[in-house]
Amino acid sequence: MRIQDMHWAQVEERAKVDDRCVLPIGSVEQHAYLSLATDMILAERISVEAAEPLGVPVFPCLPYGMASGFADFPGTITLTLRTYINVIEDMLDSVYRSGFRRILIVNGHGGNSPIAPLLSEWMNSHRDTSVKLHDWWRAPQTMAKVQEIDPAASHASWMENFPWTRLEGAPVPNFKKDRIDFAATGRVDAGRKRERIAEGNYHGVFQRPDADMFAIWDVAIAETRDEIENGWH
Template sequence: MTGLWDLTWTQVETYLRDDDRVVVPLGSTEQHAHLSLGTDAILCERGAVEAAAPEGVPVLPVLPFGLTPTFSAYPGTISLRMTTYLALLGDVLDSLYTQGFRRIVLLSGHGGNAPAQQFGQEWNAGRPDAEAMFHGWYTDPRIWSLATGLAEAGHASWVENFPASRVEGVETPAGSKPLVPPSALQGATPEQVKELLGDGSAGGAYQLDGGEADTVWNAAVTLLRERLTSGWHGR
């Protein structure tokens, strides 16, 4: 099993006779300094497919837009209203539930999508036979602690720098940038955030050549696969 778009409806119908798991990647379209505006969406979907494939679990196409008002002064950033975002999630979950999916991973590749976790809990409360399980791709504390233990890392730093998130013809800067503490961004207007971050990076090395990014990636894939197999409540 692989991405949902690689299947026909009859193949999904057959799958649902024996399994009820599915992954819904939640991405974002926002500035990532010298990386693609689609970094969060690209990496989240790729990680989901890599983790889910050995388990035979289908992965929906990534939802490319999320909640990112902080970066809205950067051209190309698209931020949904909270009401729009939660309504969209509700429609997706309801569609999956109606078809027979009962174990649904809401895999967030963007920290701003955190409200999806509480929404999933509320959705679960009305459906005791189902579970929408929220999981942060890189924002899970175990993964982020691993990353920051290897090297300083901020938004759009080495930890998100992969061939898939780079833009052809754009050179990654050498060296690193001082970390901008998250507290400095709290309460700031989008224009103030742009002034604070400049090129968009929140600090750390732009790229590392010692395999640190691959180490974090592999740990994130492993953790997601573990949650797919044994992370369900009461199952």
């Protein structure tokens, strides 16, 4: 359930009988012709749909992440590593005070992955907790489904083009983009990176049939739900 549909006393009572919660984290950054909030939209939606039948509270998605490589694309908001680590730590401290001890962080943005060492350090100082970082889009079963449908899949390509990340009045191109030079884009500043990746798609077609997208979504929900239910000890 969404935490916004609860009041504080309900949260307190819930944590007494079930100490699990979900923290989605995303990013506001360029996604070619898709919503700038794609990573936030997907992380929160997958969390809510996965947790719904379990009754596990889902907090609103932290919209901003670390997206310095896209800093020169208008609309992108990026936090520094030191700021982001502090924010994540404060969030963990807050849900801990609320009584939650099993915390699933559902991540929608690859640039946020450097928080993994922080989670290890935090659990060392909170030894009655278990925290998992779940990159939903590249979890084994979900990524296997993506690869089965079309191995040419990447940032801002078809694999992020769901009905809920599309924009009205923003048509997408109908061609297959060649793979960018990842090494070349990884060694330059945001300005030169923007020049090298053009509209923002890393490679592959821009859109596939909705049947493909729903098939991936079903796998992702099931895989995320399994993370909420199992593997805490």
